[in-house]
Amino acid sequence: MTIQLQYSQVTVNDVDESLPFYCDALGLTVVNDVSNGGFRWVTIGSDDQPDLQIVLSEPHAGRSQADGDAMQELLTKGSLPILIFATDNVDATFEKVRASGAEVLQEPIEQAWGPKDCAFRDPSGNTVRISQLVAA
Numbered sequence: 001m002t003i004q005l006q007y008s009q010v011t012v013n014d015v016d017e018s019l020p021f022y023c024d025a026l027g028l029t030v031v032n033d034v035s036n037g038g039f040r041w042v043t044i045g046s047d048d049q050p051d052l053q054i055v056l057s058e059p060h061a062g063r064s065q066a067d068g069d070a071m072q073e074l075l076t077k078g079s080l081p082i083l084i085f086a087t088d089n090v091d092a093t094f095e096k097v098r099a100s101g102a103e104v105l106q107e108p109i110e111q112a113w114g115p116k117d118c119a120f121r122d123p124s125g126n127t128v129r130i131s132q133l134v135a136a
Helices: 015-025 065-077 090-099
Strands: 007-011 029-036 039-046 049-057 083-086 103-110 115-121 127-133
Touching: 007 065, 015 029, 015 039, 015 049, 015 090, 090 103, 090 115, 090 127
Parallel strands: 007 049, 083 127
Antiparallel strands: 029 039, 039 049, 103 115, 115 127
16 A cells, blocks of 8 residues: 655635746646636646645635635634745755745755755745755
Protein backbone atom coordinates (compact mmCIF):
# COMPACT_ATOMS: atom_id res chain seq x y z
CA MET A 1 0.00 0.00 0.00
CA THR A 2 1.25 3.50 -0.84
CA ILE A 3 -0.07 6.93 0.00
CA GLN A 4 0.96 10.40 -1.16
CA LEU A 5 -0.36 13.90 -0.97
CA GLN A 6 -2.04 14.80 -4.27
CA TYR A 7 -3.79 18.15 -3.61
CA SER A 8 -3.63 20.88 -1.05
CA GLN A 9 -6.18 23.67 -0.96
CA VAL A 10 -5.51 27.39 -0.50
CA THR A 11 -8.40 29.77 0.10
CA VAL A 12 -8.04 33.11 -1.69
CA ASN A 13 -10.29 36.14 -2.09
CA ASP A 14 -9.94 36.22 -5.86
CA VAL A 15 -8.43 33.44 -7.98
CA ASP A 16 -7.50 35.79 -10.84
CA GLU A 17 -5.79 38.19 -8.44
CA SER A 18 -3.82 35.30 -6.90
CA LEU A 19 -2.58 33.67 -10.10
CA PRO A 20 0.20 36.21 -10.84
CA PHE A 21 1.66 35.65 -7.35
CA TYR A 22 1.60 31.87 -7.56
CA CYS A 23 2.44 31.54 -11.27
CA ASP A 24 4.58 34.55 -12.21
CA ALA A 25 6.36 35.18 -8.90
CA LEU A 26 6.67 31.59 -7.62
CA GLY A 27 6.90 29.94 -11.03
CA LEU A 28 4.00 27.48 -10.71
CA THR A 29 1.81 26.70 -13.71
CA VAL A 30 -1.94 26.30 -14.16
CA VAL A 31 -2.85 22.63 -14.47
CA ASN A 32 -6.65 22.85 -14.46
CA ASP A 33 -9.24 25.63 -14.43
CA VAL A 34 -12.79 24.56 -13.56
CA SER A 35 -15.99 26.55 -13.11
CA ASN A 36 -18.98 25.00 -11.37
CA GLY A 37 -22.07 26.48 -9.78
CA GLY A 38 -20.87 30.07 -10.11
CA PHE A 39 -17.51 29.32 -8.51
CA ARG A 40 -14.09 28.51 -9.89
CA TRP A 41 -11.25 26.25 -8.81
CA VAL A 42 -7.79 26.51 -10.35
CA THR A 43 -5.15 23.88 -9.72
CA ILE A 44 -1.53 24.91 -10.01
CA GLY A 45 1.63 22.86 -9.83
CA SER A 46 5.33 22.56 -10.46
CA ASP A 47 7.17 20.48 -13.03
CA ASP A 48 9.45 19.47 -10.13
CA GLN A 49 6.49 17.80 -8.34
CA PRO A 50 4.01 16.82 -11.06
CA ASP A 51 1.94 14.62 -8.74
CA LEU A 52 1.29 17.41 -6.22
CA GLN A 53 -1.05 20.30 -6.99
CA ILE A 54 -2.45 23.28 -5.11
CA VAL A 55 -6.13 24.14 -5.52
CA LEU A 56 -6.92 27.86 -5.36
CA SER A 57 -10.54 28.65 -4.54
CA GLU A 58 -12.62 31.37 -2.94
CA PRO A 59 -14.08 31.00 0.58
CA HIS A 60 -17.62 30.15 -0.57
CA ALA A 61 -16.62 27.73 -3.36
CA GLY A 62 -18.06 24.31 -2.51
CA ARG A 63 -19.13 25.39 0.97
CA SER A 64 -22.35 26.40 2.67
CA GLN A 65 -22.95 30.12 3.17
CA ALA A 66 -22.12 29.81 6.89
CA ASP A 67 -18.92 27.85 6.25
CA GLY A 68 -17.88 30.23 3.48
CA ASP A 69 -18.48 33.18 5.78
CA ALA A 70 -16.34 31.52 8.47
CA MET A 71 -13.55 30.85 5.95
CA GLN A 72 -13.73 34.47 4.75
CA GLU A 73 -13.38 35.67 8.34
CA LEU A 74 -10.33 33.46 8.94
CA LEU A 75 -8.80 34.56 5.63
CA THR A 76 -9.37 38.24 6.50
CA LYS A 77 -7.67 37.71 9.88
CA GLY A 78 -4.71 35.94 8.28
CA SER A 79 -5.49 32.89 10.40
CA LEU A 80 -5.42 30.15 7.76
CA PRO A 81 -2.55 27.64 7.62
CA ILE A 82 0.65 28.79 5.95
CA LEU A 83 2.28 27.33 2.86
CA ILE A 84 5.96 26.42 2.91
CA PHE A 85 7.83 25.96 -0.36
CA ALA A 86 11.37 24.62 -0.74
CA THR A 87 13.91 26.08 -3.14
CA ASP A 88 17.53 25.47 -4.03
CA ASN A 89 18.26 29.23 -3.88
CA VAL A 90 16.23 31.18 -1.34
CA ASP A 91 18.01 34.47 -2.06
CA ALA A 92 17.23 34.40 -5.79
CA THR A 93 13.66 33.25 -5.13
CA PHE A 94 13.21 36.01 -2.56
CA GLU A 95 14.35 38.66 -5.05
CA LYS A 96 12.03 37.33 -7.76
CA VAL A 97 9.01 37.29 -5.46
CA ARG A 98 9.84 40.69 -3.97
CA ALA A 99 10.20 42.17 -7.48
CA SER A 100 6.62 41.03 -8.16
CA GLY A 101 5.41 43.49 -5.52
CA ALA A 102 4.45 40.84 -2.95
CA GLU A 103 4.32 41.96 0.67
CA VAL A 104 7.54 40.90 2.40
CA LEU A 105 7.08 39.52 5.92
CA GLN A 106 10.66 38.35 6.44
CA GLU A 107 13.81 38.71 4.37
CA PRO A 108 16.02 35.60 4.05
CA ILE A 109 17.52 34.59 7.38
CA GLU A 110 19.25 31.47 8.68
CA GLN A 111 17.01 29.97 11.34
CA ALA A 112 18.40 28.37 14.49
CA TRP A 113 16.66 25.07 13.60
CA GLY A 114 18.44 24.74 10.25
CA PRO A 115 16.86 26.25 7.15
CA LYS A 116 17.42 29.63 5.60
CA ASP A 117 14.00 31.04 4.81
CA CYS A 118 11.90 34.09 4.01
CA ALA A 119 8.21 34.91 4.08
CA PHE A 120 5.60 36.80 2.05
CA ARG A 121 1.86 37.38 2.03
CA ASP A 122 -0.08 36.39 -1.06
CA PRO A 123 -2.65 38.88 -2.40
CA SER A 124 -5.31 37.45 -0.04
CA GLY A 125 -3.11 37.70 3.05
CA ASN A 126 -2.04 34.04 3.31
CA THR A 127 1.47 33.58 4.69
CA VAL A 128 3.84 31.87 2.25
CA ARG A 129 7.29 30.82 3.48
CA ILE A 130 10.14 29.80 1.20
CA SER A 131 12.83 27.61 2.69
CA GLN A 132 16.28 26.42 1.68
CA LEU A 133 18.11 23.84 3.74
CA VAL A 134 21.54 25.02 4.81
CA ALA A 135 24.41 22.57 4.22
CA ALA A 136 25.72 21.14 7.47
